[in-house]
Amino acid sequence: MAIFKPPKAIRGGIPICFPQFSNHGPLEQHGFARNRFWSIDSDPPPFPTNSSNKAFIDLILKPSEEDMKIWPHSFEFRLRVTLGPGGDLMLTSRIRNTNLDGKPFTFTFAYHTYFSVSDISEVRVEGLETLDYLDNLQNKERFTEQGDAITFESEVDKIYLSTPTKIAILDHEKKRTFVIRKDGLPDAVVWNPWDKKAKAMADFGDDEYKHMLCVEAAAVEKPITLKPGEEWRGRQELSAVPSSYCSGQLDPQRVLQGS
Structure with missing residues (x-):
């Protein structure tokens, strides 16, 4: 049911929420970065990541004149998308303030990741309990x-605060666990629209809420402020591992190598 026509964001995948998450500010829902065409960055500055044995692409987003009208700040948003040989996916975002007027700017951010699950009522999320x-x-x-893991029986839309660097989504039926590792992103958003909201969304199938879950590495509670010339970096790595894994137990890289 996703709509592939600008200027609407495409439902699914990993929309980039910048410079605003949700309606926590004056801009449109989730900001404008997810609605824009990005360019391939042909001359990126060096990324401090080990890219051997990995495929990657560098993308860049700069504000258009229309963007400057709704959010009057100059920036360079560089995104490296990296795919490892074991299937793990890494997104590294670098946002730089390029204002020439000396003004800082403030933003919130999220990787709005959609995960495919077998049955939402059979899924549990570990790593966010007691937070x-x-x-x-x-x-x-x-x-x-409360409780020792998050399970789902109705609509959920929560922003967890001061979260660990590692979160696990255990899918019992598929015998698969998604592992999210993040850096520079202290919060985590958990969202499932459930039945009523699913039916109200034109680009979302009525029953698709049963087979999806959003767990999003984010910086929402404490907005990030950059002075001119300053750069922020936020990274997310996603792995799919056998279901024996749970959040506090194993190093996902070892599980991948052993599978």
Whole structure:
């Protein structure tokens, strides 16, 4: 049901939420970066990542005149998308303030990752238990997560705060675990629209909520401020490993090499 026509963002994949996550600010929902055509960056500055045995592409986004009208700041957003031989996917974002007027700017950010799951009612998320979260379904009120893992029985839209660098999504039926590792992104958003909201979205199948889950590496609670010339970096790595893995147990790289 996804709509592949600009200027609408394409439903699914990993939309980039910048310079605003959700409606936490004056811009359109999730900002404008996910609605733009990016260019291939033919001359990126060196990325401090080991790219041997990996395929990667460098993309760049700069503001258009229209972007400057709604968010009057000059920036360079560089994104390296890297695919490893074991199937792990890494996204590294580098955002630089290139304002010439000496003004800093502030933004929030998320990798709005959609995961394919067999049955949402059979899925559990580990690594976020006992943490505080803001509940978008209750006016962003703050609560503390109870229980030893997150499971799903109804609509969920939560921003978990001060989260660990590693989160696991255990899919019992597929005997598969997704491992999210992140750096520079202290928050994690968990979202599933459930049945009523799914039916209300034109680009989302009525029953597709059963087979998807968004767990998003994010920086929302404490917006990032960059002075001119300063750069921020946020990284996310995704791996799919056999279901014996849970968040505190094994190094996913070892599991991948042993599988």
